[in-house]
Every structure is written in C-alpha cells, then in structure tokens.
Amino acid sequence: MYGFGIVKGLGVVINHFIGSYIDDLRWAGKGGRYYNEEAFNVRQSPLGEGVKTVFYPEEKLSTPERFRFVPFLVTDDPPPGQRWGHDWCTACGICVKVCPAQCIWIERAKQPNGRPKSQPEKFFIDIDMCMNCGLCAEFCPFDAIKMDHDYELASYDRSTAHIHDKERLSKPLSYWREISPKKAEAEDIARKWAEAAKTKKRDKDGEGREDRIAEVAARQLYYKGLYY
Amino acid sequence: MSDIILEPTADAPGPDVELTPAQEATAKLKELHPNVLSDDTREGYEGMIVYADSITEVAKTLRDDLGFNYLSSVTGVDLIEEGKMEVVYHFYSIDRGGGPVVLKAQVNRDEPVLPSLVSIFPGADFQEREAYDMYGFNFLGHPDLRRILTWDGFAGHPLRKDWKEPFFEEEFKPYGSRWPDGQVFRVEEKTPYGKNVQYPPGWAPTGEEYDIETDVYLGLTYSRDATPGLKTDKVTVNLGPQHPSTHGVFRMVVTLDGETIVDLKPVVGYLHRNHEKIGERNTFIMNMPYTDRLDYLSSMSNNLGYALAVEKLFDLTVPERAEWIRILMVELTRIANHLWALGFLLNDLGALQTPMLYYYLERELIVDFFEAASGSRMMCNYMRFSGVAYDLPDDVRGMPTMKFLEELIYNNLPRAIDQGDDLMTGNEIVRARAIGVGVLTPEDAIAMSTAGPVLRASGVPYDIRRAEPYSYYDHLDFDVAVRYNGDIYDRYLIRVDEMRQSLRILQQVLPYLKQTEGAPIFGDKPQYAQRAPRSGESYGRVENPKGELGYYVTAKRRSGNPERYHVRAPSFINLTALGPMAKGHKVADVVAILGSIDIVLGEVDR
Amino acid sequence: MTVADTGSANGDIAIPDEVARNVFIGNIAKLLDPLYNWSRRNSIWPVTFGLACCAIEMICTASSRYDLARFGMEVFRATPRQSDLMIISGTVTKKMVPVIVRLYNQMPEPRYVLSMGACASGGGPFKEGYNVVDGIDKFLPVDVYVPGCPPTPQALINGLIALQEKIDQQSIATAPWYRKDDPTAGMLPVPVLGPDLVDLRQLDIIRAKAADYEAQVTESAGVEAAAQA
Structure with a gap:
C-alpha cells in the first residue's frame, strides 16, 4: 500500500518520543532521571533508554583509564611545602624518538663536569602538534610520561598557552593514581618485579637467569596489556 | 596458550600444491610476452618488470586472456639512487580471487614517459593523475592529465625524494634537534616568511598566476546547441568545497543543461595533508597513528591494513587472541562506519536528521567501547x-x-539496524529517489576499480575477506553481501546487509574471546624503533568498510623508515565512478549518488 | 553632585543632584550589555563547515548525545551569511585556505572563529606537510582555541562555553563592528595559490626577497665575468 512505509517510519519516531517520557516516569520515584549519578550511568550504558543526553558541564562522562589527551610528566608526591617531587623522567629520549609528530623537546641536565645527567633540564610539549597518540606513554620505560585525562584546555591565546613546559607538565604520582587507579597499581607491581629481578642478578651471577628472563617477560606482559 | 582452538587451515602451499592463480597467470604472461617481461630480481620484491612502452599490451592480455580484470593499485616509486622511477601496478582476478599479479614499469627519472592504462582500465584515471602530480610521470594517452591533489601551478613534484618541503628539517625522524639539547621552537620561526611556504628562487608575483581556476573547467564537455530554434546554454556550477552535502571539503564541477547533468568532474585535494610524504619520513611505528587519520571513521580498519603490510615485510606472527580482538574491532568499526554512512545517505535523500540521530546514538556505544579499549574515541x-x-x-x-x-552485539545493534529498516527502507520517498538512480553496471564497476559496497551492490561478489582471507576470516562463517541493481537503493541495502553479516561474525568471535582470556596479545616484544629485517616490498590489503584499503610499503634492510609508503584509498578510487553514474540525472540526485558512494575526505585526499 | 560614569570618551561629567534624581544618568551600555550579550551568547549559529576528522566530533557534539541545542547552537547554517561562528574543525590546507577566508569575509559581524583541534590551531601532526597551513590564526583572527586531536565533544563544548564567556565580556560601547566607518574594514585579503600559497599581506616581503635574489645572481655573474676578464 502506498504510504505504508512512511507511516511505519513515523511509528518508530513516535515510539522514540513516547519512550523518552516513559523512562522519565520510571526514574521519577528514584530521585529523577537527570542530575542523578545512578540514572546517568544507566543512561549512558547500553541499557539506557529514552533521552541519552549528557548535560555537560553539569554532568560529565567519566573518562576511561586508558583515555588519552595531552601528556604529562609524573613526579614523586611533593614533600610538604613544595609543588613537585623528584622527576621520574631520566631524559633518555625514547618518547622523543617514538613521537610521530615530533612535538617533544628535551634538554638533558648536565653534571658540573659536563657529563650528561639522567634528568631533564627542560621539557617541552607543543600541544598544537601533539596528536594524543599515546606512544610516548606506551614506550616510556620509567612510567614517567603519561596521558592526561584533563580535556578542558580551551584557551584564548595559543602563543602562551599551547607550549607546555616542565612546570606545566609535571604532576604528582597521586594525581596519576587518582585518574587511573588500576593502571597505576599494575605499574607499581611491575616496577617491584623489576627491582626484584635486579637484586637477584646481583645476588647470584649467572644463576637464575631463566627466572629473571621469565620475570621480565611477565613484567612486560603485565605492563603492556593484560591488566590495563 | 596450551590448547589450540583452531585447526590449521590447509592453504599452506607445498611443492606439489597447484599454482595459485597469480603464479599461473605470471607464468602464462611470460610465455605470451617473453621479450618485454623480466622477473623482478631485487631482494624481497615480487612480480615482473615490464618494458614501459609495452605496458598496455601486457595489461590487455592480463585482462582479456588471463582474467586479471581488476586493476587495484597504481603508484609511483622514486628510485633516486638508480636514476629511475617506476610505476607499480597490482592486478587482481575478480573471479578467482587470490593474490596479485604485480607489474612494474621503469622509466628514466629525467624523462618519465609511459603509456596510460586508462583506455583499458578506466579505474587508473585518478591514480595516474596522482602519480603525475606527485612524481611527474607523463602518461601518454591519458585523457585528462592534470594535477589532482595539489593545484595547477604548484612548484615541483612533492613525492620525489629530492623535493624538500618548506618545513624540511631532516630526511628522517626522529629529528636531532629534539634531544638531548631540545630547545623548543616553532618551525615557522625558522622560515623566511613565517609560514609554511617557499617560492622558486627569484619568483615574484605578477598577478597572472591568480587565475588558477581555469584548469578545473578544462576537462568538461561543453558545446553549443547547433540546431535551429530556441537556444539554451549549458551552465557550469560548482558544488563545494563548502557544501553541506559533500561530506567534507569535496568539490564537484558540474555542467548542467537545465537541471540535467551533462558532465561532472570531481575536484579533490582540499584535504591533502601529505600523508605519504610524512609517512616516508616517519619510522614504521610512527605511521600507525597517522593511519587513524586516513579514513577517520574507521581507524581500527586502517590500523589493521597497515599492520598487515608491515607484518608481511617483517615476517611477524600474531598470537591468536590478538587476531580475535582485531576481528572484533574491525567488524565493530564496519558497523559504526555504516551507521554513519547510512545516516548521511538518508540525510542526503531528504530524511533530514532523524535517522542520522538514531544511528549515531548506537554508534556512540561502539565509540565508547573503542575509547575504553584504546583511549580515544576516533583515533584508536x-x-x-x-x-x-x-x-x-x-x-x-x-x-x-x-x-x-x-x-551491544545481541541487543542494541540488531535493534538499531531493525529500527532503521522500519524507519527508512520501506519509505516511499526514499524508494522514489533511490531506485534506478545512479546505476553502475557490474562491468563498469570492475573496470573503474570500485571496491567495497559500491562494487558488491553492482552484483560483483568480491570481498577480500573471502577472496584473499587475512587474519582468521577463513574460519568464520559469513556471507558476502551482494545486490544486483547497482543503484542508490541497493547501495543502501547492501550496507544494512553488511552490518547484519558483521553482527554474525561478531557473535562467532565472542566465544573465542572468552576462551582465550589471559592469552598473550602480541607476538614479539613491541619496540619503539623497529627496523626492517630484510629489504623488500609488501602490499597489505583489507576489506575496509569503504572498500579495498591497500598499503604498499617498501624498505631497505636495517632501515627504520619505509622507503615508499603508499595508500590505496578506496574512497578516492570509488570516486572515479561518480561522473559516469551522475550523468543524465538531476542535480538533486548527485548529492544522493555521492552519499551512496560514502567517501571520507581524509582518505580521498590523504 | 554626582559623578556619572557614562562610558563616554569625554570623561566623567559632573551632574547636579536635582538632575540626577529625576533623569537617568549612567552607562547605558552597562545596562544593555547583559541583555545584549545574553541574547547573543545563547544563539550562536555555526556554519555547516567541516574540514577533517574534527568535523566528525563536531557532528557528534551537535547530535543527540551531547546536544548543542542546549546552548542554542544547533542551528548549523549552510551559508556563512546567516551564521555567527565558524568552527575550523580540522586541518587547513593551502588549497582550502582561500575558500575559508572568503567564507569568513562573507560572514556578517559580529563573527567568531573557534579553532578546533591541534591541526587548526597550529598544523597539528601534519604541520610539516607541504600542503598544510600551520595554524588558521595566520589568516583569520581566532577567538578560542580548543586543543586535542581530536577534542572530544565535551572538550568542544568546553571551548564553546569559553566563547560564551568571551562574548559576555564584550560591550556595545566598544564593539568594533559598530565603529567601522569603512564597510570593507573587516574584509581580509583572500590568499592566492601561486607556486605556493601567497598571502597578499606579504607581497612586499616576497618582492623584496625576489629582488635580493636577482641582485645576488647578477652580482655573482658580475664577479664571474670579472674573474674571467
């Protein structure tokens, strides 16, 4: 019948329209559907029905652990009275060598005698070039560079705001633990394994080599994918 | 992994196994053209080197006598050390499937002239223009040999190895200025004009070069009506580059007779971001995030194609769980991409916004999953x-x-697809606008090298997942969706079919994912600087949601950077069919025909 | 005596008390600005103008999950003449930048430009590419930059809120678009494609460099000739 297809389509639209109100009613007794954390989580999962809008900035979608925005540098938790603790970065340059857009600049610190010191003197990231690919964080052997979850970076002037220097980039470990708890925990364990492997090496030269290799492999596995 | 879930497939070619179609064709071809063909004996290379002037005859034999009727990829390579340039052709057989017959035509670097294949394979049209633009090959007999990605008047051929861009810093990444004494700078601070520009030495503007648009209109047929009576003039109209229905910065120059289209030329290059030039500076791993930005709606599939090409080159193996995860990701990408494509196609057909919004809600769930798995919604x-x-x-x-x-797989997505079916498939307006419009015959579809849903909607059941299976697709049970009318409506339906097939695949993949939980997800330890263990070439191709996505990668031994990195972009080559499909239809239909091809400009222009 | 802040350029004017009690004396702009800005900030209409990857996130932002209609911005206009905001959503290439500047010139004032993503702000990962403009702010005045590659829809909304805040700061009294005597004052020169992109504001520099080069060539030719002689 001519016109049947259109009517059928309109039925779908009306279903959607009514469905949004039905879901409102369903949540009416449970603290309402909007600005309610529980309702919000259900609404954004596959089980959600009806209106699925995220009322940003009042409601914000949580960022998953692996979420990647502009990178930051991890430092130790700062001692009282100071803003940063000890840098984890050793200025080894692996993040620079793997960065596809070449947006990282590192100046390695020097000892008084002119020898290189494993610490960055300066560290810059041009976030106008950064493609948030996360390769730096993935390949950093010291867990020193991580991808941030803070995406609210809009600015009025890019010449001052868009080159992040070391001061701007450094954030304490506690921040990383906060935004990505499981990842941070897995890294802790992996680091401990690596430490243990090192001491073993010192204890018995030549012996226990296989154990050590197995542990390093396990660390790699743990580190790269299985748990976070 | 203790127990192996899958039986090994019996396609490992032993010495007594009969020849693959490509090997058979190669042997026959050598018999037929003994004087102009020689084996490519360079280490790690395959195929044959053709005497450049005879390429048309050889191609004709391949098409007519040997059944290799699908010219997939044409690309140039600059062999600067030998003073030569070569054009690499990949031919496939639609009927028999299997690997490619690779031909290479080498020409002198100073005078790169060779015959064009457009008369035999119309699908070579854009690719030869691209090779001309990037390398300066002069394809004799090409009907419309103009620059395609850059503009007419652009100085130089950028992919030649001795051509340097204004922001040139070093031949290969990583750059030395970044570490260990990296002092931040913006590259423009170091260029004379403070911008990413350079001019030929001594060049000053005279005012004449401002008139750059004339070349665009050259290829259009335009004739006055010679018959007596009321005279009507044809009008040339530009659709794009800023137009809500061109899906990005795409431009069509259309000659109209009243409302009817007489001729249509796509003008592309408005999003040409030098993917290949940058790709040849990058190390292998660095190209991975760049591939995300090709077809930015299906970044997972792009990743897979590039990974396959490089794995072939590096002789790497992939553990089982990783393969299942890859298939999971790629098929979810296919659904996400088709949801997007259908939303836009229906939008173009006049169903403004509503189906689009419904589809995107479901796509958001897939994107959420990608975000949780990889960290980014789009650029995985x-x-x-x-x-x-x-x-x-x-x-x-x-x-x-x-x-x-x-x-997602058992509930939301099937529901969304069914709902879309209810909403639009039977809709009389959609049917009236789509059925019988923009017809592409199967012969044309093959000749023009179209791929993916466009090819299959014309009744050619060619799907790389079946024709040359990669990953674990040969273990999976699914049908190659095919429709036979080749019009917009069929291209709409085939995407719905494909989504259903993808769901079927996903339903089979889920148990394997559960079984392999905890198994390793990478073979060799990934390194930040991988070097090619051997020199050679490789061509990896996957069935992207848009069609055949191929990566042609060559490398020197111990080198960390690809020497040549080419992307065979399906949307780009599918556009060859746009002009012929649109001819004779009304202006309003062009938009719908374009929507039914489903292009993404990041991939068209690269 | 009351000293009224009229916001006029003549400075403050002393007004007798009896007048001040009966007549409105004050800064009209200060009264009107909130109303004026409130209406403007809640009806910013963007151009339907997507360039690259970021455009997808822009469309996602406009669709039902993030719903730009909450900010009065869902009316994407296909013509620049009806729009207030241009979201530069993606890589700006040299081939495209003349079109973008022309579109910008066609937008009626007040007009705003939001540079979305790394590519639009500074070239992004494609910065070194020969066909890429390293930042749209080399050609257009940009109001808000949103970093990210691509910015998530929430990041884009964050940028749009920043734009609203910027609009709140503006005042009728100082709005540049009411102050122009020359109707073409807001028009920017459209760049031209020659052997490379030519910014018409740089013509003098380009000519000077070409002349320098010519001089060098003739000089070195002269030196050679002298050496030969």
Whole structure:
C-alpha cells in the first residue's frame, strides 16, 4: 500500500518520543532521571533508554583509564611545602624518538663536569602538534610520561598557552593514581618485579637467569596489556 | 596458550600444491610476452618488470586472456639512487580471487614517459593523475592529465625524494634537534616568511598566476546547441568545497543543461595533508597513528591494513587472541562506519536528521567501547605489529566488557539496524529517489576499480575477506553481501546487509574471546624503533568498510623508515565512478549518488 | 553632585543632584550589555563547515548525545551569511585556505572563529606537510582555541562555553563592528595559490626577497665575468 512505509517510519519516531517520557516516569520515584549519578550511568550504558543526553558541564562522562589527551610528566608526591617531587623522567629520549609528530623537546641536565645527567633540564610539549597518540606513554620505560585525562584546555591565546613546559607538565604520582587507579597499581607491581629481578642478578651471577628472563617477560606482559 | 582452538587451515602451499592463480597467470604472461617481461630480481620484491612502452599490451592480455580484470593499485616509486622511477601496478582476478599479479614499469627519472592504462582500465584515471602530480610521470594517452591533489601551478613534484618541503628539517625522524639539547621552537620561526611556504628562487608575483581556476573547467564537455530554434546554454556550477552535502571539503564541477547533468568532474585535494610524504619520513611505528587519520571513521580498519603490510615485510606472527580482538574491532568499526554512512545517505535523500540521530546514538556505544579499549574515541591507534596495543579493558561504562559486548552485539545493534529498516527502507520517498538512480553496471564497476559496497551492490561478489582471507576470516562463517541493481537503493541495502553479516561474525568471535582470556596479545616484544629485517616490498590489503584499503610499503634492510609508503584509498578510487553514474540525472540526485558512494575526505585526499 | 560614569570618551561629567534624581544618568551600555550579550551568547549559529576528522566530533557534539541545542547552537547554517561562528574543525590546507577566508569575509559581524583541534590551531601532526597551513590564526583572527586531536565533544563544548564567556565580556560601547566607518574594514585579503600559497599581506616581503635574489645572481655573474676578464 502506498504510504505504508512512511507511516511505519513515523511509528518508530513516535515510539522514540513516547519512550523518552516513559523512562522519565520510571526514574521519577528514584530521585529523577537527570542530575542523578545512578540514572546517568544507566543512561549512558547500553541499557539506557529514552533521552541519552549528557548535560555537560553539569554532568560529565567519566573518562576511561586508558583515555588519552595531552601528556604529562609524573613526579614523586611533593614533600610538604613544595609543588613537585623528584622527576621520574631520566631524559633518555625514547618518547622523543617514538613521537610521530615530533612535538617533544628535551634538554638533558648536565653534571658540573659536563657529563650528561639522567634528568631533564627542560621539557617541552607543543600541544598544537601533539596528536594524543599515546606512544610516548606506551614506550616510556620509567612510567614517567603519561596521558592526561584533563580535556578542558580551551584557551584564548595559543602563543602562551599551547607550549607546555616542565612546570606545566609535571604532576604528582597521586594525581596519576587518582585518574587511573588500576593502571597505576599494575605499574607499581611491575616496577617491584623489576627491582626484584635486579637484586637477584646481583645476588647470584649467572644463576637464575631463566627466572629473571621469565620475570621480565611477565613484567612486560603485565605492563603492556593484560591488566590495563 | 596450551590448547589450540583452531585447526590449521590447509592453504599452506607445498611443492606439489597447484599454482595459485597469480603464479599461473605470471607464468602464462611470460610465455605470451617473453621479450618485454623480466622477473623482478631485487631482494624481497615480487612480480615482473615490464618494458614501459609495452605496458598496455601486457595489461590487455592480463585482462582479456588471463582474467586479471581488476586493476587495484597504481603508484609511483622514486628510485633516486638508480636514476629511475617506476610505476607499480597490482592486478587482481575478480573471479578467482587470490593474490596479485604485480607489474612494474621503469622509466628514466629525467624523462618519465609511459603509456596510460586508462583506455583499458578506466579505474587508473585518478591514480595516474596522482602519480603525475606527485612524481611527474607523463602518461601518454591519458585523457585528462592534470594535477589532482595539489593545484595547477604548484612548484615541483612533492613525492620525489629530492623535493624538500618548506618545513624540511631532516630526511628522517626522529629529528636531532629534539634531544638531548631540545630547545623548543616553532618551525615557522625558522622560515623566511613565517609560514609554511617557499617560492622558486627569484619568483615574484605578477598577478597572472591568480587565475588558477581555469584548469578545473578544462576537462568538461561543453558545446553549443547547433540546431535551429530556441537556444539554451549549458551552465557550469560548482558544488563545494563548502557544501553541506559533500561530506567534507569535496568539490564537484558540474555542467548542467537545465537541471540535467551533462558532465561532472570531481575536484579533490582540499584535504591533502601529505600523508605519504610524512609517512616516508616517519619510522614504521610512527605511521600507525597517522593511519587513524586516513579514513577517520574507521581507524581500527586502517590500523589493521597497515599492520598487515608491515607484518608481511617483517615476517611477524600474531598470537591468536590478538587476531580475535582485531576481528572484533574491525567488524565493530564496519558497523559504526555504516551507521554513519547510512545516516548521511538518508540525510542526503531528504530524511533530514532523524535517522542520522538514531544511528549515531548506537554508534556512540561502539565509540565508547573503542575509547575504553584504546583511549580515544576516533583515533584508536590500537594495532601494533604482531599484536594489539592493549588487551580488552576490564569494564566499559561501568559494565564488564564481555557483558557490554554481548549487550551491544545481541541487543542494541540488531535493534538499531531493525529500527532503521522500519524507519527508512520501506519509505516511499526514499524508494522514489533511490531506485534506478545512479546505476553502475557490474562491468563498469570492475573496470573503474570500485571496491567495497559500491562494487558488491553492482552484483560483483568480491570481498577480500573471502577472496584473499587475512587474519582468521577463513574460519568464520559469513556471507558476502551482494545486490544486483547497482543503484542508490541497493547501495543502501547492501550496507544494512553488511552490518547484519558483521553482527554474525561478531557473535562467532565472542566465544573465542572468552576462551582465550589471559592469552598473550602480541607476538614479539613491541619496540619503539623497529627496523626492517630484510629489504623488500609488501602490499597489505583489507576489506575496509569503504572498500579495498591497500598499503604498499617498501624498505631497505636495517632501515627504520619505509622507503615508499603508499595508500590505496578506496574512497578516492570509488570516486572515479561518480561522473559516469551522475550523468543524465538531476542535480538533486548527485548529492544522493555521492552519499551512496560514502567517501571520507581524509582518505580521498590523504 | 554626582559623578556619572557614562562610558563616554569625554570623561566623567559632573551632574547636579536635582538632575540626577529625576533623569537617568549612567552607562547605558552597562545596562544593555547583559541583555545584549545574553541574547547573543545563547544563539550562536555555526556554519555547516567541516574540514577533517574534527568535523566528525563536531557532528557528534551537535547530535543527540551531547546536544548543542542546549546552548542554542544547533542551528548549523549552510551559508556563512546567516551564521555567527565558524568552527575550523580540522586541518587547513593551502588549497582550502582561500575558500575559508572568503567564507569568513562573507560572514556578517559580529563573527567568531573557534579553532578546533591541534591541526587548526597550529598544523597539528601534519604541520610539516607541504600542503598544510600551520595554524588558521595566520589568516583569520581566532577567538578560542580548543586543543586535542581530536577534542572530544565535551572538550568542544568546553571551548564553546569559553566563547560564551568571551562574548559576555564584550560591550556595545566598544564593539568594533559598530565603529567601522569603512564597510570593507573587516574584509581580509583572500590568499592566492601561486607556486605556493601567497598571502597578499606579504607581497612586499616576497618582492623584496625576489629582488635580493636577482641582485645576488647578477652580482655573482658580475664577479664571474670579472674573474674571467
């Protein structure tokens, strides 16, 4: 019948329209559907029905652990009275060598005698070039560079705001633990394994080599994918 | 992994196994043209080198006598050390499937002239223009040899190895200025004009070069009506580059007779971001995130194609769980992409916004999963050589991952597809606008090298997942969706069919994912600087949602950078068919025909 | 005596008390600005103008999950003449930049430009590419930059809120678009494609460099000739 297809389509639209109100009613007794954390989580999962809008900035979608925005540098938790603790970065340059857009600049610190010191003197990231690919964080052997979850970076002037220097980039470990708890925990364990492997090496030269290799492999596995 | 879930497939070619179609054709071709063909004896290379002037005859034999009727990829390579340039052709057989017959025509670098294949394979049209633009090959007999990605008047041929861009810093990444004494700078601070520009030495503007648009209109047929009576003039109209229905910065120059289209020329290059030039400076791993930005709606599939090409070159193996995860990701990408494409196609057909909004809601769930798994909604950067970057996440949006996937695959997505069916498929307006419009015959579809849904909607059941299976597709049970009318409506329906087939695949993949939980997800340890263990070439191709996506990668031994990095972009080559399909239709139909091809400009222009 | 802040350029004017009690004396702009800005900030209409990857996130932002209609911005206009905001959503290439500047010139004032993503702000990962403009702010005045590659929809909304805040700061009294005597004052020169992109504001520099080069060539030719002689 001519016109049947259109009517059928309109039925779908009306279903959607009514469905949004039905879901409102369903949540009416449970603290309402909007600005309610529980309702919000259900609404954004596959089980959600009806209106699925995220009322940003009042409601914000949580960022998953692996979420990647502009990178930051991890430092130790700062001692009282100071803003940063000890840098984890050793200025080894692996993040620079793997960065596809070449947006990282590192100046390695020097000892008084002119020898290189494993610490960055300066560290810059041009976030106008950064493609948030996360390769730096993935390949950093010291867990020193991580991808941030803070995406609210809009600015009025890019010449001052868009080159992040070391001061701007450094954030304490506690921040990383906060935004990505499981990842941070897995890294802790992996680091401990690596430490243990090192001491073993010192204890018995030549012996226990296989154990050590197995542990390093396990660390790699743990580190790269299985748990976070 | 203790127990192997899958039986090994019996396609490993032993000495007594009969020849593959490509080997057979190669042997026959050598018999037929003994004087002009010689084996490519360089280490790691395959195929044959053709005497450049005879390429048309050889191609004709391949098409007519040997059944290799599909010219997939044409690309140039600059062999600067030998003072030569070569054009690499990949031919496939639609009927028999299997690997390619690779031909290479070498010409002198100073005078790169060779015959064009457009008369035999019309699908070579854009690719030869691209090779001309990037390398300066002069294809004799090409009907419309103009620059395609850059503009007429552009100085130089950028992909030649001795051509330097204004922001040139070093031949290869990583740059020395970044570490250990990296002092931040913006590259423009170091160029004379403070911008990313350079002019030939001594060049000053005279005012004449401002008139750059004339070349665009050259290829259009335009004739006055010679018959007596009322005279009507034809009008040339530009659709784009800023137009809500061109899906990005795409431009069509259309000659109209009243409302009817007489001729149509696509003008592309408005999003040409030098993917290949940058790709040849990058190390292998660095190209992975760049591939995300090709077809930015299906970054997972792009990753897979590149990973396959490099794995072939590096001789890497992929563990089982990684393969299943890859298939999961790629098929979800296919659904996400088709949801997007259908939303836009229906938008173009006049169903403004409503179906689009419904489809995108479901796409958001897939994108959420990608975000949880890889860290980014669109630019996944998820595949690595010999595996994937991370295992599946623990939970997605507060739900355990497997439960989320089950919910998605068994509930949400089928419901969304059915709902879209109810909403639009039977709609009389859509049917009236789509049925019989923009017809592409199967012969034309093959000749013009179209791929993916466009090819299959014309009745050619060619799907790389079946024709030359990669990953574990030969273990999976699914049908190659095919429709036979080749009009807009069929191209709409085939995407719905393909989504259903993808769901079928996903439903088969889920149990394997559960079984392999905890298994390794990468073979060899991923390294930040992988070097090619051997020199050679490789061509990896996947069935992207848009069609055949191929990566042609060559490398020197111990080199960390690809020497040549070419992307065979399906949307780009599918556009060859746009002009012929649109001819004779009304202006309003062009938009719908374009929507039914489903292009993404990031991939068209690269 | 009351000293009224009229916001006029003449400075403060002393007004007798009896007048001040009966007549409104004050800064009209200060009264009107909130109303004026409130209406403008809640009806910013963007151009339907997507360039690259970021455009996808822009469309996602406009669709039902993030719903730009909450900010009065859902009316994407296909013509620049009806729009207030241009979201530069993606890589700006040299081939495209003349079109973008022309579109910008066609937008009626007040007009705003939001540079979305790394590519639009500074070239992004494609910065070194020969066909890429390293930042749209080399050609257009940009109001808000949103970093990210691509910015998530929430990041884009964050940028749009920043734009609203910027609009709140503006005042009728100082709005540049009411102050122009020359109707073409807001028009920017459209760049031209020659052997490379030519910014018409740089013509003098380009000519000077070409002349320098010519001089060098003739000089070195002269030196050679002298050496030969």
